[in-house]
Structures are given as C-alpha cells and as structure tokens.
C-alpha cells in the first residue's frame with residue numbers, strides 16, 4: 569500500500585460510486601473474477617480497490633480485507649475491516665449459513681456493550697434479532713475481536729457443556745456448529761459423542 573502515489577489515490581476516489589453512508593458503494597473500474605474491484609496504478613501490479621479503501625480508513629489493510637456486507641465489489645470503508653484469512657473465512661461461513669448474520673460495526677459494538685452489561689448471548693440475540701451463534705461469536709471475540717476488544721480463548725468444557733454437546737448432536741446439529749459455538753475442536757465433539765472422553769458424565 570505504501571507504493572500508492574497521490575495520483576493513484578485520486579484515481580481510486582474518482583472510481584468510487586458513493587451512495588448512502590450505510591449502503592454498499594460501487595466501483596466504476598475493472599473487477600476480477602471473484603468480483604473484487606481492481607485499481608491499476610500508474611506503475612506496478614494492480615491493487616484490489618477495497619483494500620485501498622480499508623487502508624485509507626484504518627491505516628492498514630491487514631493480511632486480507634474483509635467485507636461485513638459480503639459484497640466483494642463494495643468499497644464502502646464502513647463495510648470493510650482488516651483481518652486475516654481465518655476471519656475472512658469465518659465471516660463468509662456465517663454469512664452463508666445465516667440469512668441475517670451481517671452486523672455493521674455499530675451493531676457489533678451494541679452487542680459487545682450489552683454483553684459487557686451482563687446480558688447473555690441468547691438475550692441479546694432475542695433482543696436484536698441476530699442468530700445466537702453470531703452474537704456468541706462476537707461476545708467470545710471469535711469475530712470482530714479487533715473492534716470489540718474481546719479476546720478469544722479456547723475454553724475448557726464443564727460437565728454441563730458436555731451434556732449439552734450430546735443433546736445437540738443427537739438432535740441433529742452439525743459437529744462444526746457445536747464446536748465453534750463452544751470454542752473447542754471438532755475432534756473434541758466427535759470424541760464426546762463417540763464415548764471416547766467424558767464417559768463418566770455422558771454414560772456412553
């Protein structure tokens with residue numbers, strides 16, 4: 569990004585189709601196969617323009633630049649945040665699995681504030697209408713940790729958690745979903761459900 573000249577930045581601004589502050593902003597120039605906006609600088613390789621938008625807003629672009637709106641062509645800096653490849657995949661997963669999983673930065677901060685006030689993820693989910701898992705991930709710092717200051721730590725399971733795992737697995741919920749919700753590995757869930765660990769609790 570430091571290779572950008574002031575001409576490149578001017579060219580960037582000229583190609584942005586600005587809409588309302590909370591809407592997705594379009595891009596007048598080329599897009600790549602994935603739908604990401606491209607900016608061709610005066611010299612050197614082309615840039616993905618949403619990375620420039622994020623860079624100009626946040627001061628750095630991160631290993632990758634993620635969209636909260638799941639619209640790869642969008643260059644509204646409010647919809648962009650610097651992340652790593654893992655957060656990008658996580659956010660995409662969530663957006664794919666849940667219709668209403670996209671939270672704006674303001675909504676994310678509201679969720680974080682409610683959680684700090686002592687509300688549970690379920691209560692926040694019911695109050696704001698976001699899926700519980702989306703709220704849970706934010707409160708645990710699995711997503712948007714850079715924004716909320718919440719730090720994600722793998723937790724140790726309690727006996728109640730273990731029983732919950734078995735109940736949820738038997739009711740047909742996927743291993744990945746249970747694992748990410750409880751902040752443990754897929755293997756842990758498999759091992760519990762197969763009776764390899766925690767047998768004293770589950771009786772399997």
Ligand SMILES: [Zn+2]
Pocket residue numbers: 591592593637638639642643644647
């Ligand atoms: Zn957008």
